[in-house]
Amino acid sequence: MTFSTLPFLAILSCHTILVSGLDNGLARTPPMGWMSWATFFCETDCDKYPNGCINEKLYMEMADRLAEDGFLEAGYNRIHIDDCWMERAREHEKLVPDRKRFPSGIKKLAKYVGVKDAAADFGTHTCEGYPGSLDHLKVDAVTFASWDVDYLKLDGCNVDTALMPA
Template sequence: MGWMSWTQFRCEVNCAKYPNDCINEKLYQTMADRLVSDGYLDAGYNRIHVDDCWMAKSRDTNGRLLADPDRFPSGIKALADYVIDAATFAEWDCDYLKFDGCHMKKEEQHVGYPLMAHALNGTGRPIMFSCEWPLYLEHEQDQVLPTLLFIYVTNI
């Protein structure tokens, strides 16, 4: 169990206007600290899920994802090290990836999701893959949905 930013903060990236509600490294560090100080870690809440809107608008010269340099000036690896005290996601020491379908063309999904699963498996690091593909499928009577991890977000 853990904390995910999406339910409360969605894709708020205007840190000048909303400094306490903006997707940035300070928000995740604060929430990680609160999991510990408020007793949630002892109750089994041991995950921080970085959801959407963390990435820069462009990739590096090798085509790899980058964190937004203004909102995550220390980078995702430093944030992961802060939270857990210690190919891209594996190098960041992440153990969970929610692969959403935002802005992905429907006709690309049947290729993109399996490719990401294969790429994650190829890293040699165990990474839980939360695949959102079924949420974007049109449910037809004859369609067989793949067996995947479904995560239901609720207020507890």
């Protein structure tokens, strides 16, 4: 080692950061899988687009494709249910899956696909105008847990940051 490399190594060692985490096997990679939004956005007209609308059939087919096409084996083990899956209004303060497009409900769908990702919104409404989670965070957390959802993406549409709890 030459004298000129010593200062470089000294500076490099000062920038080394120790990272620690639980050794429980979780989150070894970022969530990898399939998300409906990039292709289907908020297409909810299943009469007009039966093979291209947001419904339980679409998510079941995509789960099957992940397995059949080898993606599951490669670590792509998430099916993410994005916006537009719910009814336009809450019932008894709870989010409710659209009954026509998700007749079996989210819990049964989550069990079928084997992974449990869903999306909600921290604002008053989702990006596409469905009910948001602002002022309903606790009831929504309990609802998603009752459906065995284990990963939740919260968008930040339609939120006044001044109204966000500290």
